[in-house]
Amino acid sequence: MRDDVSRSFDLSAGRAHKMGAEFDGEGTNFAIFSENATAVELCLYDSDARNEVQRLELPAMEGGVWFGYLPGVKPGQAYGYRVHGPYAPEEGHRFNPNKLLLDPYARELHGRFTWDDAMFGYQVGTDDLTFDSRDSGPFMPKAVVVDAAFDWESDAALRTPWERSLVYEAHVKGQTFRHPGVAEEDRGTFRGLASAPVIEHLQRIGVTAIELLPVQGFLHDRHLIEKGLANYWGYNSLTFFAPHRPYLATGYLREVKEAVKRFHAAGIEVILDVVYNHTAEGSELGPTLSFRGIDNASYYLLAEDRRHCFDVTGTGNTLNVAHPMVLRMLMDSLRYWVEVMHVDGFRFDLASTLGREATGFEREGAFFAALRQDPVLSGIKLIAEPWDVGEGGYQVGGFPWPFREWNDKFRDDVRGFWRRDGLLQDMPQRLLGSPVQFNHSHRPATSSVNFVAAHDGFTLWDTVSYNDKHNDANGEGGADGHGHNISDNLGAEGPTDDPGIMEARQRRVRAMLATVLLSQGVPMILAGDEGARTQQGNNNAYCQDNNTTWTDWEHIDDDLVQVVADLMAFRQEGEGLAKFRFAQEEGAPDLPGAVQVGWLHPSGVAMSDDDWSDGDLKTLVLVMDRAEGARLVMAFNAGDDIEVTLPEGQWRRRIDTSATPVAVDEVQEGTVMLGWQTVSVWVEE
Structure with missing residues (x-):
């Protein structure tokens, strides 16, 4: 669309069932759900996504879906929404048309978030019952209409059997930002992640699936930005369809597709860590960026008083998965990433939240039932982080097939065993796939995802290098992060040149890696653990977007890399080290x-x-x-x-x-x- 062209809706062509902005070759259908709105305005922006060039009220509504078809609107068009309705926080409604809102179905973003008080629906510094009339548009990224066409050639899902899988948990930026073999302009992006040196390394150690920390568009918390930190891990999503723009060297969605295609050609599946339990808008004191302004009472679980959010995630809010249109949005998001983006599976952050019904966690709840009956989603890799911070949230072993689950009992018992903590009786469980947790309800012996280190906590090398956490750089006086590390510095806190200590550390790390790779279940290793990566004792490095978390490829321990390569080659060599039936x-x-x-x-x-x-x-x-x-x-x-x-x-x-x-x-x-x-x-x- 030229910046000086005005558009008008074709009232006969609008479709309520096509959510988001869908281009059909001639124009674009816009549709957004808001059950309690009184009007919805579509704001079109110029090619730089800075200046609003036209504002149109969506002409039709059915079942709470506001929609309209605009002829001539093509890929590249930037847009946002302003939603009208009651501003009645004590009733759960927080409509404020002064706030530009991101489309929940946005496929691509233009521009970045710039923190400003105008992004809040109330007057910052007062309580949340006040009303703020400032325009947030200049500080918000815009959604972009995209063309889904892409030449996948013969690319298809790999469907590597669980019995032959090695999952590698990695971060798009951390995996590539210090890699000397990756072009400087590609470091920290999908293009760098799928570059030959990175893929060749993964192939060398036998990785069959790379599990990426959140790549859906997320927000860096204001309090972190003000401290010179960042939400590095990305568990602060605001878009469930659009990739995080800083991870795109080109700025365009197709870069993700090209990366997935390259991984598949190398025999490596792509699994996304997804955050469908909460959003970056936080509690009722958070900003109004999307869902809160579109329909707060529908998209979020609210407390009995309706003014406050109901929080079982520890982040301020909880998505209302029990609402059919919110559930549909999540299902649409999952199917989009599988069918359009060709990813192979998902790891669900705080997955217990997704199973919460009125009576508590329910393994037969609506979200799990929807996944299990879906002909697309039931056949991909599904991994649960089987806990949240709410009452009854710890559910290791409680998820239905076909889910696999992160098994922190494996982590703790294996660390304790090699630290010589106590008796042997727990180890048979861990070596045989934790049947006491998983051998029920016809679940297979690959239900347990076995690991000794993940993004949250010490790296594997740090478990043998530090007795205590060292989180001062996080700016919380060392109070953040848990103290249950089951670690042992083996004689010196942190780096040392003592040959005896270094030998002891090497032996224990090798032994723990071997325990992961020789046990029944699905092995998972943390990126960099194969090369002795350290975070200098930081066991909660969520806010460290720097050398603390980026893999130092120039000083990687190549002997340890070969340990993983040899162990995985042996695991794959013959039947028996991983089976679908419990031993x-x-x-x-x-x-x-x-x-x-x-x-x-x-x-x-x-x-x-x-x-x-x-x-x-x-x-x-x-x-x-x-x-x-x-x-x-x-x-x-x-x-x-x-x-x-x-x-x-x-x-x-x-x-x-x-x-x-x-x-x-x-x-x-x-x-x-x-x-x-x-x-x-x-x-x-």
Whole structure:
């Protein structure tokens, strides 16, 4: 649209069921849901998205959907909304047409947020019952009409089986910003993320899926900006369709599609971490940017007094997933990213919130039911973060199939085992896919996503380098971040040149990585953990958009990278290290597709009840009888050097995490030596 051309609606062409701004080749249909509005104005902007050139009232409304078709409006057109209705906070209504609002279905954004008091519906400095009449338009990004056409060629979902998956949790900017092999102008963007050096590294270590921290458009909190910090992780979404504009080197949506296409060509799936539990508008004292001004009482859960938000996310608000049009928006968003953008799955932040009904968490709730019946979404990878901060929010093992779940019990028990905290009895659960949590309701043995470090908390290297968190740089006096790190600096707090301490750290990190990659379930590693990445002891680096969080590729530990590569190659080599059926203890009825397992004392005899309660025993030996291949023996020694007696016969040691490289090839029998803080694997000859 030329900036000097006025448009008018074609009243016969508008469609209420096409949400957002949908271009059909001749013009664009605009539709937005607001059940309680009295009028909705569409604001069109010039090519720079700075000056409003026309304002039109949407001419039709059905079922709370306001809509209209504008001939001649083509891709590239910037727009926003102003919504009229009652300003009655005590009734839950916060309409204010002075505030330019972002389309919840915006596919692409132009411009950035600039914090100003005009972005608030009330007068900042007073209470939220006041009314602010300033125009927020100059400070808001604008939505952009897009053309969905893209030549995907033969690209299709990879659908890598869960049993053969290795998930790599990464950040678009952190993964690339310090990579010397990525063009400087591409660092921190999707184009850099999908560049050859990054993809080649992922292929080297056997990654089958890259799980990206939030990439949907998000907002940097005002209080962080004022402190010179940022919402680096991105768990502050405002758009569920448009990608975060700073992650686009080109500024255009197609860059994401090109990145996904390149990952797929390399055999790597793309999983998005999505935040559908809350938005960046925060509590009732937050700004009016989109949902609050469109229809606060429909989009958000409100407290009984209706004035305040009902918050079970710890962020100030909670999306009202129980509302059918809000639920539809989330389903539309998910299908859009799968069908239009070709992503392979999602990890749901604070997923317990999405299952909250009037009676509390409900595993058969509307959101989960909608996903499970959907012919598109039920067949992709779905991962839950199975908790929130509300009452009854901790739900590890409580999600329905086909969800997989982050398993913090695996993280804690594995860290504790290698720290030599106590007894052995919890480790069999973790090595066999945590059946006590997941072996029910016909769930498979791949239900547990196993990890020892994730974005939230210490990096793996920091768990062996720091006893305490060091979060002073976050500006909260060290009060933020939890204290339950189950870490051990092994003799020095932070960096050290002491060769004994460095060897101990290397051994423990290798052993923990091996535990993740040799256990039943789905392994996940945090980006950089394969190369000893440190955050200098910061266990809550959400606001650190700097060298604290960016992977330092020039000083990456290449020997440790090769450890992961060798372990993953061994995992993929034969059947049995990951199965869809839970393992069966020796003597249990044989189930098709299941492996038989037994537990040995290092002396070679079966573990007794007394052995399991022996606080001095730090070595666990697992014998796995695989129908598809030779038997395995896996030994996990958290203690000192020890002799281990293998079952009768000849065995080929294939993995020894105390060796460099860890992939070994040595035939052994009888009693063998197992090094301290070491994992070893033997295959029967």
